[in-house]
Amino acid sequence: MKALILGSGGREHAIFYKIQQELGENNVLITPGNGGTAKYSIKSDLNDFTQIKNIVIENNIDVIICGPEQPLANGIGDFFNNDDSLNKKIFIGPTQRAAKLESSKTFAKDFMQQYQIPTASFANFNKTQFDEAKRFLEKLTTPYVIKASGLAAGKGVVITENINEAIETITDFFYKNTLGDAGNEIVIEEFIDGIEMSIFIATNGKDYVLLPEAKDYKKIGEGDSGPNTGGMGSVSPTNLLNDDLKNNIINKIIEPTLFGLQNMNIPFNGFIFFGLMIKNNEPYLLEYNVRLGDPETQVVVPRLESSLIELCIAINNGSLKNYKIKTNESYHCCITLASKGYPNNYEKNKIIKIENEKINSLIFHGGTQIDSNNNLVTSGGRVLYVVGYGDSLRAAQSMAYDDINKIHFDGIYYRKDIGDDILKMKI
Numbered sequence: 001m002k003a004l005i006l007g008s009g010g011r012e013h014a015i016f017y018k019i020q021q022e023l024g025e026n027n028v029l030i031t032p033g034n035g036g037t038a039k040y041s042i043k044s045d046l047n048d049f050t051q052i053k054n055i056v057i058e059n060n061i062d063v064i065i066c067g068p069e070q071p072l073a074n075g076i077g078d079f080f081n082n083d084d085s086l087n088k089k090i091f092i093g094p095t096q097r098a099a100k101l102e103s104s105k106t107f108a109k110d111f112m113q114q115y116q117i118p119t120a121s122f123a124n125f126n127k128t129q130f131d132e133a134k135r136f137l138e139k140l141t142t143p144y145v146i147k148a149s150g151l152a153a154g155k156g157v158v159i160t161e162n163i164n165e166a167i168e169t170i171t172d173f174f175y176k177n178t179l180g181d182a183g184n185e186i187v188i189e190e191f192i193d194g195i196e197m198s199i200f201i202a203t204n205g206k207d208y209v210l211l212p213e214a215k216d217y218k219k220i221g222e223g224d225s226g227p228n229t230g231g232m233g234s235v236s237p238t239n240l241l242n243d244d245l246k247n248n249i250i251n252k253i254i255e256p257t258l259f260g261l262q263n264m265n266i267p268f269n270g271f272i273f274f275g276l277m278i279k280n281n282e283p284y285l286l287e288y289n290v291r292l293g294d295p296e297t298q299v300v301v302p303r304l305e306s307s308l309i310e311l312c313i314a315i316n317n318g319s320l321k322n323y324k325i326k327t328n329e330s331y332h333c334c335i336t337l338a339s340k341g342y343p344n345n346y347e348k349n350k351i352i353k354i355e356n357e358k359i360n361s362l363i364f365h366g367g368t369q370i371d372s373n374n375n376l377v378t379s380g381g382r383v384l385y386v387v388g389y390g391d392s393l394r395a396a397q398s399m400a401y402d403d404i405n406k407i408h409f410d411g412i413y414y415r416k417d418i419g420d421d422i423l424k425m426k427i
């Protein structure tokens with residue numbers, strides 16, 4: 001059996017690492033990959049589906065796992081389902097229509113409302129409804145939450161106490177096209193003051209398997225300050241998931257979502273991420289992602305004792321109903337090492353030195369590449385992910401932070417407080 005992972009970030013490196021252990025070194029390829037997977041990487045443009053098809057056929061690939069959302073929103077799932085020469089291949093990732101749960105926040109919010117899934121109260125507006133949007137804002141209490149509907153790589157949500165800034169955000173999205181078409185529609189919603197949690201399922205649209213939960217850290221600065229990023233760290237398990245909460249998440253969020261998909265005849269083969277806010281032990285759904293999260297995957301996948309590739313096959317062949325996964329209870333703590341300047345303009349092409357022989361953590365690559373002198377260099381905002389593990393969160397955190405001292409590149413930036421909020425909570 002041969003697998004191909006689509007993507008180039010830390011999430012894809014973590015999936016690649018796990019499946020390589022399962023299928024053997026030479027049976028897993030990645031496209032386009034990064035500096036950490038260079039030996040097994042094939043250059044490509046993930047939005048050129050014919051190119052991906054050729055890679056699949058030339059390399060006799062059996063299972064394709066799509067990491068990022070953009071190709072899914074562009075219809076790569078439909079392409080693989082509809083092409084006769086690919087019909088024996090297992091493609092893990094939903095169709096374009098199902099991907100709307102992520103690629104259109106207005107669609108997702110309407111869906112949540114229709115299926116009575118608890119979420120922040122809201123209203124949707126399009127470009128012709130600026131005045132209505134403004135009037136709606138004026139009736140709300142602060143902080144204001146304004147979301148561009150389309151895919152915006154983490155830049156589409158503005159939360160502000162200031163009404164003028166809120167109105168300016170709407171003007172930017174609608175009329176200055178700061179996010180392109182992604183800002184043509186917006187959601188304005190109630191602010192929920194709670195604790196965030198990420199829940200993942202593997203599903204065939206009907207049956208599902210719950211994966212370990214995680215918490216991610218989206219803000220650039222310590223104490224959750226500053227602008228949003230792709231993710232500065234993550235932790236799993238979180239100590240936040242008691243039995244009551246878990247049952248509520250299953251009964252109020254996961255199962256109504258699958259009911260809704262079936263009710264609307266939307267098939268779904270892949271992973272769903274539920275971005276939750278927990279308030280008074282009650283879950284509210286902030287958003288769906290139609291794929292695994294980054295950097296949550298970097299702490300969730302190492303907790304899977306059972307096979308990830310077998311889980312993918314079970315998604316595809318109808319055997320998910322009684323499928324049991326095995327997980328370990330070991331704590332995992334992931335710290336993102338970023339380039340100076342991130343999440344704004346950042347530096348690139350800095351040589352990376354990793355003292356591999358002294359490192360205990362798992363190291364997953366994101367924005368790295370091998371340059372023409374065969375050096376490992378930085379090539380993105382989020383460069384490396386250091387995943388420590390141990391019997392306690394503190395042990396996992398210490399392992400990761402110790403190992404960061406053995407990794408060097410100019411301008412290295414990381415948060416020093418990943419996991420601290422959980423350690424301080426009395427649960």
Ligand SMILES: Nc1ncnc2c1ncn2[C@@H]1O[C@H](COP(=O)(O)OP(=O)(O)O)[C@@H](O)[C@H]1O
Pocket residue numbers: 120145147153154155156157159189190191192193196218275277286287
């Ligand atoms: N209604 C809300 N109340 C409080 N915080 C929110 C709300 N909606 C979003 N957020 C915060 O903004 C972040 C981004 O919002 P989200 O809906 O996940 O959009 P995206 O991940 O597409 O940027 C969330 O992770 C959360 O921290």
Ligand SMILES: [Mg+2]
Pocket residue numbers: 275287
């Ligand atoms: Mg989110």
